Structures are given as C-alpha cells and as structure tokens.
Amino acid sequence: MERPENVPNDGLVLFVVKATATSTHNTVKPLMLIEELQIPHKTYVVNSISEPWFGRLNPHKMVPAIEDTPAGSDRRLQVWESTSTLTYLADAYDKDGLFSGRTVAERAEVGNWLTLHTAALGPTAKYWLYFEKLHPERVPKTTAKLRSNIEKQYDILEGRLAQEGQQYLALPDRPTIADIATLPFADEACAVLFGLDLSNWPHTLEWSRRMAARPAVVRARERVAKLGHE
Structure with missing residues (x-):
C-alpha cells in the first residue's frame, strides 16, 4: 500500500495508533516533551502499523515515530523508537538544554x-x-x-x-x-x-x-x- 494522501508531508509529524489501555505508554513520551517545549506539530493516527508505507518510515513498524525537516535542512528525517524521538526533539528544539542537559x-x-x-x-x-x-x-x-x-x-x-x-x-x-x-x-x-x-x-x-x-x-x-x- 502506498503512503496515504492525507499523511502530512511538512513540519513535525508524530505518528501514533488508536489509544487503547496498553498502546499509549510509549506514544505519550514524545508528546509530553512536545507539550513541554510547545513545539508546533501534527499527529497522524496510523490505521495499521503493518502497512508497507509505514514500514518504510519505521522498519520496526512500531509507534511512536516522527517525521521532520530540521531547521537549516531540506532533508525529511524519519525518527523512530520512543527514546530516539525524545533525544531528537531535545536536540532539535531544546536549545537551552533544559530537558537534555546544559553541561x-x-x-x-x-x-x-x-x-x-x-x-x-x-x-x-x-x-x-x-x-x-x-x-x-x-x-x-x-x-x-x-x-x-x-x-x-x-x-x-x-x-x-x-x-x-x-x-x-x-x-x-x-x-x-x-x-x-x-x-x-x-x-x-x-x-x-x-x-x-x-x-x-x-x-x-x-x-x-x-x-x-x-x-x-x-x-x-x-x-x-x-x-x-x-
């Protein structure tokens, strides 16, 4: 299946799945940092993480995952796994090192x-x-x-x-x-x-x-x- 046309292609996009009792423990992590830093973003609910287009975005086929174009770059990045999304968001948006460390x-x-x-x-x-x-x-x-x-x-x-x-x-x-x-x-x-x-x-x-x-x-x-x- 090709990437759905309604998937955003610009700005910071956080890929998630429909919330269940056990599906949000990792997804909430980057969202907490996004809220702390007030980062402009969009969320996209993936219907099925097994779909080929999502596998091209994240070979592990899990959420959360992020797409973003860093400041000063024209390259579209894919960032996946909750820890990696946190470190990326901190590197890209926490310029004062408040959440990642100042020294x-x-x-x-x-x-x-x-x-x-x-x-x-x-x-x-x-x-x-x-x-x-x-x-x-x-x-x-x-x-x-x-x-x-x-x-x-x-x-x-x-x-x-x-x-x-x-x-x-x-x-x-x-x-x-x-x-x-x-x-x-x-x-x-x-x-x-x-x-x-x-x-x-x-x-x-x-x-x-x-x-x-x-x-x-x-x-x-x-x-x-x-x-x-x-």
Whole structure:
C-alpha cells in the first residue's frame, strides 16, 4: 500500500495508533516533551502499523515515530523508537538544554538514566504487559519473573530518588527526558497493572505525582487518551 494522501508531508509529524489501555505508554513520551517545549506539530493516527508505507518510515513498524525537516535542512528525517524521538526533539528544539542537559556532566547523567530505562524497565514492562494481558495462562513463570525484575527496577529508582535533594532522576532540580521516558512505566496506574503498590517505593511515588502534576504532562495524557477516538 502506498503512503496515504492525507499523511502530512511538512513540519513535525508524530505518528501514533488508536489509544487503547496498553498502546499509549510509549506514544505519550514524545508528546509530553512536545507539550513541554510547545513545539508546533501534527499527529497522524496510523490505521495499521503493518502497512508497507509505514514500514518504510519505521522498519520496526512500531509507534511512536516522527517525521521532520530540521531547521537549516531540506532533508525529511524519519525518527523512530520512543527514546530516539525524545533525544531528537531535545536536540532539535531544546536549545537551552533544559530537558537534555546544559553541561557535559548533566548530559552524562541524563544519558545514564535514559539508557537504563531503555535497556531495563521499558522492555521488561512492555513484555510483561504483552504476556500477562494476551497469554496469562500460558506463561505464568515468565510473567512472574518479569514482575520481579520490574520490582528491582523500582528499587533502583527508589534508591536514586531517596538521595538528599534528588527531586528527579537524572538531575536534582528539574525533570529531563530521562524522567519523561520513565514515568509511563513507573506511576501509580502502571504499578497497579503490574499488581504492585507504588507506596512501597515512597520516593518514587512522590516523584511520579510531581511529574504527573506538570501542566504539559497533564495535557499530553489527556491528548493521548483521545487518539483515534475523535
């Protein structure tokens, strides 16, 4: 199938799918940063991520994905995977380094915690949701092991946030793309999905509520819940 004619071909375009109970955990990440930075953009709800035209945009055939033409360039870029979309948006639109780090030391800390989420909590949580929601009767040992690993990841977050003055994951005084990446899998609602009580990690609970209260996060979550339903 060829690329649909109604797919935008200019400006920043965020590709998403119709919102379901488990489809927005990654899509909301770039949307939160877009809202924080007030980036002009369009969203496009993909009918089927298996369609060939979307596979040419993202070979992994997953959302979120982005198309954009960076300032000073005439090349149309495709950016895919949630972590990559966050780093791209920060590089392209966060000129002051507020969310990506202003110094080498800050960027290193952001990189540490962003990479940890990408390598550990993110995929572990994703596969737990997949196996538990779609095949709970077939792989109980697998889901139990994955949930145990999620608890270990929460322990790591708790240890970090329990440090004196550490209000956020990477930097002590402000949120970054590391916090944005982590929040959807480390808040009260997601913990409930995992059968966990986030109050067992009190500093993580406080952090998640602090993040959730940010106006940009509120707007992004309201928007992502309506994707494909308007």
